[in-house]
Amino acid sequence: MQRYFSKFRENDYLKLDSDDWHHINNVMRLNENDLIEVVYDQVCYICKIVNYDSELKVVITDIKEESRQNIPEVVLLIPLLKEAKMDLIIQKSTELGVGKIIPIKLSRSIIKLEDKKISKKIDRWNRIAKEASEQSKRLNIPVVDLPKTIDEIKNISGLKLICSTRSLDNNLHNLLQTSNTYDRIVVVIGPEGGLSNEEEDLFIKFGFKPVRLGNNIMRVETVPIFFMSIINYEYME
Amino acid sequence: MQRYFSKFRENDYLKLDSDDWHHINNVMRLNENDLIEVVYDQVCYICKIVNYDSELKVVITDIKEESRQNIPEVVLLIPLLKEAKMDLIIQKSTELGVGKIIPIKLSRSIIKLEDKKISKKIDRWNRIAKEASEQSKRLNIPVVDLPKTIDEIKNISGLKLICSTRSLDNNLHNLLQTSNTYDRIVVVIGPEGGLSNEEEDLFIKFGFKPVRLGNNIMRVETVPIFFMSIINYEYME
Numbered sequence: 001m002q003r004y005f006s007k008f009r010e011n012d013y014l015k016l017d018s019d020d021w022h023h024i025n026n027v028m029r030l031n032e033n034d035l036i037e038v039v040y041d042q043v044c045y046i047c048k049i050v051n052y053d054s055e056l057k058v059v060i061t062d063i064k065e066e067s068r069q070n071i072p073e074v075v076l077l078i079p080l081l082k083e084a085k086m087d088l089i090i091q092k093s094t095e096l097g098v099g100k101i102i103p104i105k106l107s108r109s110i111i112k113l114e115d116k117k118i119s120k121k122i123d124r125w126n127r128i129a130k131e132a133s134e135q136s137k138r139l140n141i142p143v144v145d146l147p148k149t150i151d152e153i154k155n156i157s158g159l160k161l162i163c164s165t166r167s168l169d170n171n172l173h174n175l176l177q178t179s180n181t182y183d184r185i186v187v188v189i190g191p192e193g194g195l196s197n198e199e200e201d202l203f204i205k206f207g208f209k210p211v212r213l214g215n216n217i218m219r220v221e222t223v224p225i226f227f228m229s230i231i232n233y234e235y236m237e
Numbered sequence: 238m239q240r241y242f243s244k245f246r247e248n249d250y251l252k253l254d255s256d257d258w259h260h261i262n263n264v265m266r267l268n269e270n271d272l273i274e275v276v277y278d279q280v281c282y283i284c285k286i287v288n289y290d291s292e293l294k295v296v297i298t299d300i301k302e303e304s305r306q307n308i309p310e311v312v313l314l315i316p317l318l319k320e321a322k323m324d325l326i327i328q329k330s331t332e333l334g335v336g337k338i339i340p341i342k343l344s345r346s347i348i349k350l351e352d353k354k355i356s357k358k359i360d361r362w363n364r365i366a367k368e369a370s371e372q373s374k375r376l377n378i379p380v381v382d383l384p385k386t387i388d389e390i391k392n393i394s395g396l397k398l399i400c401s402t403r404s405l406d407n408n409l410h411n412l413l414q415t416s417n418t419y420d421r422i423v424v425v426i427g428p429e430g431g432l433s434n435e436e437e438d439l440f441i442k443f444g445f446k447p448v449r450l451g452n453n454i455m456r457v458e459t460v461p462i463f464f465m466s467i468i469n470y471e472y473m474e
Binding site: 067068069088092095096097135136137171172173213214215216217218219222225226229230232233234236237 | 304305306325329332333334372373374408409410450451452453454455456459462463466467469470471473474
């Protein structure tokens with residue numbers, strides 16, 4: 001059954017936005033009285049389509065109980081990348097339960113976004129996150145935030161990691177074995193060519209720990225998927 | 238330094254094929270006496286370009302020692318999928334050290350390949366595997382095999398798994414904790430909609446164990462990346 005997200009509840013009615021309504025109407029070709037899943041406030045309801053042509057409303061008929069993977073909130077700090085790579089990261093890490101994605105302004109990012117283009121990009125990224133949340137039947141939608149400087153994220157709390165290629169004893173496997181009591185894991189993924197030494201030092205100053213992901217040489221867009229897979233594996237029930 | 242693979246050695250000379258030569262010439266724009274990495278028989282050599290215009294030869298100048306992730310040989314059995322999804326699986330699982338990829342003929346595969354198109358597809362898939370091997374600096378290239386029936390792979394040996402959505406006690410985390418002494422792991426990834434019950438039963442008859450990957454709902458093409466990430470994590474040094 002197709003899933004949608006709603007932000008507005010009124011008694012037993014949930015409202016959907018016009019994009020969803022377009023999807024119901026023109027893609028799914030659903031009719032009055034057909035059932036859909038609608039998530040409101042992290043609860044999934046089985047809803048019946050009513051008022052098909054006028055206001056965008058569905059009526060709750062039942063609650064759907066679901067067992068979801070229980071992982072800490074993962075915040076991905078990623079460089080600005082080309083469109084196809086950003087899209088892949090957002091789609092796949094959403095499937096794998098990411099909590100939040102924050103693009104970080106880094107010196108070696110190839111992509112420099114002009115301010116006037118940012119809001120259009122943010123809309124696109126959040127739409128991808130919403131669609132992937134519907135497809136993977138999540139109970140919430142991860143937020144893709146505005147690009148930030150390292151300084152702007154210095155106060156974030158949790159287990160804070162930098163995926164680093166500088167030679168280190170500390171690998172992710174050993175680290176997670178000894179630190180799985182955090183509510184939030186924040187992980188920095190560097191651009192092609194890595195963080196500059198100054199940037200890595202700044203993150204370390206703000207409490208981030210460099211960690212090795214093993215000896216594979218991965219493309220940048222593979223790293224978030226790799227990381228999210230491992231977090232899911234560690235917390236698999 | 239750019240990496241290539243060679244299949245022919247003659248004393249201190251390695252031969253490259255014409256595609257590589259085109260890449261060296263027109264993409265990398267390298268010249269006589271420039272250095273490249275060339276892998277021959279799972280050893281990486283630093284080589285100097287000679288005879289730039291005539292025969293395709295490079296001369297060995299040094300051996301490059303490398304530490305690679307040491308994982309069991311992973312054989313992925315995947316459904317035939319649309320081009321973009323096949324390409325993504327092959328590229329990403331190559332980065333993550335896959336040993337072999339075998340497309341399996343399954344009843345719920347959307348894609349039915351005509352025999353005359355297979356050899357063109359196989360060429361394409363193996364070219365993607367080669368390029369990803371070069372980029373991720375592997376010492377070998379995984380093989381993408383001809384599509385096979387379930388019956389044709391029944392004699393394969395190793396730890397044999399089916400990613401299954403049928404309700405089960407057995408999850409991948411618990412299973413790998415108790416079975417990490419295999420040289421080869423063979424894993425079946427079903428199509429959208431899963432294996433049919435008959436297909437799953439046939440795999441089980443041939444010694445495959447159904448295993449849950451947790452509670453996330455992933456797209457088919459995400460599953461191999463998820464699986465390869467976990468194997469790397471389990472064997473991380």
